[in-house]
Amino acid sequence: MKPMTIIEGQKLPTLTAPRVSLRWLQDNDMPALFEIFSDPQVMRYWSSAPWNDKAEAVQMVESIRDHFAKGTLYQWGIARNSDDYIIGTCTLAHVDTQNRRAEIGFALRSDHWNQGYMFEATSTLLRFAFDKLGLHRVEADVDPRNKASIRLLERLGFQREGHLRERWLVGDEINDTIFFGLLRREWQRID
Ligand SMILES: CC(C)(COP(=O)(O)OP(=O)(O)OC[C@H]1O[C@@H](n2cnc3c(N)ncnc32)[C@H](O)[C@@H]1OP(=O)(O)O)[C@@H](O)C(=O)NCCC(=O)NCCS
Numbered sequence: 357m358k359p360m361t362i363i364e365g366q367k368l369p370t371l372t373a374p375r376v377s378l379r380w381l382q383d384n385d386m387p388a389l390f391e392i393f394s395d396p397q398v399m400r401y402w403s404s405a406p407w408n409d410k411a412e413a414v415q416m417v418e419s420i421r422d423h424f425a426k427g428t429l430y431q432w433g434i435a436r437n438s439d440d441y442i443i444g445t446c447t448l449a450h451v452d453t454q455n456r457r458a459e460i461g462f463a464l465r466s467d468h469w470n471q472g473y474m475f476e477a478t479s480t481l482l483r484f485a486f487d488k489l490g491l492h493r494v495e496a497d498v499d500p501r502n503k504a505s506i507r508l509l510e511r512l513g514f515q516r517e518g519h520l521r522e523r524w525l526v527g528d529e530i531n532d533t534i535f536f537g538l539l540r541r542e543w544q545r546i547d
Pocket of ligand 1 (some may be wrong): 399402468470472
């Protein structure tokens with residue numbers, strides 16, 4: 357088995373889909389990131405509370421750059437092709453080169469939901485993850501009440517692999533997880 361490819365260079369490659377592109381986040385994207393991650397609707401089933409301070413956007417961008425340099429997490433901005441404005445992000449986290457796996461994550465500005473944008477973005481990311489990075493497996497960790505994310509993952513071909521009880525403590529809530537997995541050979545049958 358050939359080893360997984362590491363993303364080299366100064367920044368993430370741009371991945372282009374019909375209506376959106378996955379691209380490296382820049383300092384001037386911080387107001388757009390704040391719009392996304394301060395929205396309680398977007399953060400309802402997230403593993404942390406909605407942002408209430410613009411400094412959290414600065415911290416996110418710094419953390420993305422730091423993780424990129426270490427090769428442990430890759431987070432792209434999702435930009436509209438029409439104006440290059442950031443409307444979401446998608447991520448490969450917990451990148452494990454030895455076992456050729458990573459965990460997918462995604463968030464979209466709520467006024468863009470239900471128009472197929474995230475299906476477009478995540479299918480482009482998975483194609484890159486399996487074909488270019490050489491991943492063997494992609495995982496997802498989702499709140500059982502998060503219907504939109506579950507529908508999206510199932511449409512992408514992910515399989516439910518387990519129900520993990522009381523895995524997340526967010527504010528006053530203790531939340532369960534449904535764990536999903538997608539194998540390279542399963543993806544190749546869909547793509
Ligand atoms: C999950 C999320 C990214 C989906 O984005 P989206 O662009 O609306 O998704 P799409 O339009 O590509 O839709 C994917 C599927 O989900 C369905 N869907 C969307 N919202 C839904 C809802 N509230 N309930 C049930 N199904 C829903 C769509 O109809 C579509 O299914 P279909 O192709 O069979 O019609 C978006 O809702 C979001 O950002 N949620 C908040 C962040 C989040 O929870 N992230 C995941 C953490 S693990």
